[in-house]
Amino acid sequence: MLSTILVTGATGNIGLDVYNQLNIMGLSPVAAVRNPDKAREILGTEAQLLPFDFKNPATYAPALKGIKKLFLMRPPDIADVKTYVRPVIQAAKDAGVEHVVFLSLLGAENNPIVPHYTIEKDLMASGMAWTFLRASFFMQNLSTTHLAEIRDEDSLMMAAGHGKTSFIDGRDIVAVAAMALTESGHENKGYPLTGSEALDYFTVADMLTEVLGRKITYRNPSIIVFARQMKAQGNPWAYILVTSALYTTARLGMAAKITNETERLLGRPPIQMRRYIEDYKQTWMPKI
Numbered sequence: 053m054l055s056t057i058l059v060t061g062a063t064g065n066i067g068l069d070v071y072n073q074l075n076i077m078g079l080s081p082v083a084a085v086r087n088p089d090k091a092r093e094i095l096g097t098e099a100q101l102l103p104f105d106f107k108n109p110a111t112y113a114p115a116l117k118g119i120k121k122l123f124l125m126r127p128p129d130i131a132d133v134k135t136y137v138r139p140v141i142q143a144a145k146d147a148g149v150e151h152v153v154f155l156s157l158l159g160a161e162n163n164p165i166v167p168h169y170t171i172e173k174d175l176m177a178s179g180m181a182w183t184f185l186r187a188s189f190f191m192q193n194l195s196t197t198h199l200a201e202i203r204d205e206d207s208l209m210m211a212a213g214h215g216k217t218s219f220i221d222g223r224d225i226v227a228v229a230a231m232a233l234t235e236s237g238h239e240n241k242g243y244p245l246t247g248s249e250a251l252d253y254f255t256v257a258d259m260l261t262e263v264l265g266r267k268i269t270y271r272n273p274s275i276i277v278f279a280r281q282m283k284a285q286g287n288p289w290a291y292i293l294v295t296s297a298l299y300t301t302a303r304l305g306m307a308a309k310i311t312n313e314t315e316r317l318l319g320r321p322p323i324q325m326r327r328y329i330e331d332y333k334q335t336w337m338p339k340i
């Protein structure tokens with residue numbers, strides 16, 4: 053018997069932990085994945101999987117059949133959300149989905165440039181209930197996207213200048229997502245989720261240095277150097293542009309906003325950067 057909760061991005065940053073958390077809660081969610089073999093390696097051989105690819109409309113209806121609650125995330129490399137996310141929202145509506153919990157971006161509601169703005173508008177117009185998790189920068193970017201540069205080069209290469217960021221631990225977003233998917237009272241609400249402190253990357257590098265016991269340096273690259281490096285790593289231009297825009301936002305001091313929403317929802321203070329680095333310490337230890 054398949055569950056009625058479908059999780060997209062279940063092999064990624066937040067989706068994976070949402071999937072795991074719902075399993076811990078005994079809800080047997082279904083993971084919507086584009087590569088079932090890879091997903092089984094990550095989620096385990098017992099995982100409930102259905103093929104789903106934002107870029108393959110034939111996968112939408114079979115994955116959404118019987119689903120009532122959808123955890124929706126936009127893959128970072130999908131910029132054209134009118135082509136690849138809008139039809140998924142329509143398919144969810146057609147399939148009888150009642151509530152969509154969408155992983156959005158802090159301030160998305162006022163920023164038509166980011167893809168999340170369009171997705172939020174489409175969900176609000178869909179007739180389904182929605183909850184928007186408008187998250188600030190994830191601390192986990194340090195242990196995923198920026199893992200290799202920290203672990204192998206002792207460097208941080210974000211193009212954020214001296215700007216501060218109100219980082220949030222993804223584990224706090226997952227806790228709110230699980231609440232929104234399983235409790236009533238979160239329908240048609242947007243939650244601005246941040247951590248409780250705004251830090252610049254020099255401070256983050258100092259914290260990494262202290263916890264890891266070796267010098268980590270924030271290189272503070274210009275946007276152009278940063279974009280060139282992302283291109284050299286094989287990233288598509290659409291992704292590079294969105295990422296560069298986000299770091300420019302941080303550079304200009306516009307990512308420093310702190311809200312008390314995470315604490316209000318969870319009934320405890322958000323996890324702080326120092327604790328995140330301690331918890332993930334092994335991730336950045338050099339490969340032997």
Ligand SMILES: NC(=O)c1ccc[n+]([C@@H]2O[C@H](COP(=O)([O-])OP(=O)(O)OC[C@H]3O[C@@H](n4cnc5c(N)ncnc54)[C@H](OP(=O)(O)O)[C@@H]3O)[C@@H](O)[C@H]2O)c1
Pocket residue numbers: 060061062063064065066067085086087090104105106107125126127128155156157158187188189190191193
């Ligand atoms: N990172 C941040 O600080 C931050 C902050 C606020 C909001 N956000 C937003 O959160 C969202 C997720 O970002 P993230 O960086 O955490 O990414 P992520 O979840 O790690 O993204 C990758 C996930 O998307 C899946 N995916 C990629 N293309 C797909 C496709 N065509 N069809 C189905 N699944 C596909 C991947 O599956 P495979 O395993 O098959 O590759 C993987 O599960 C983004 O919209 C981002 O803008 C991010």
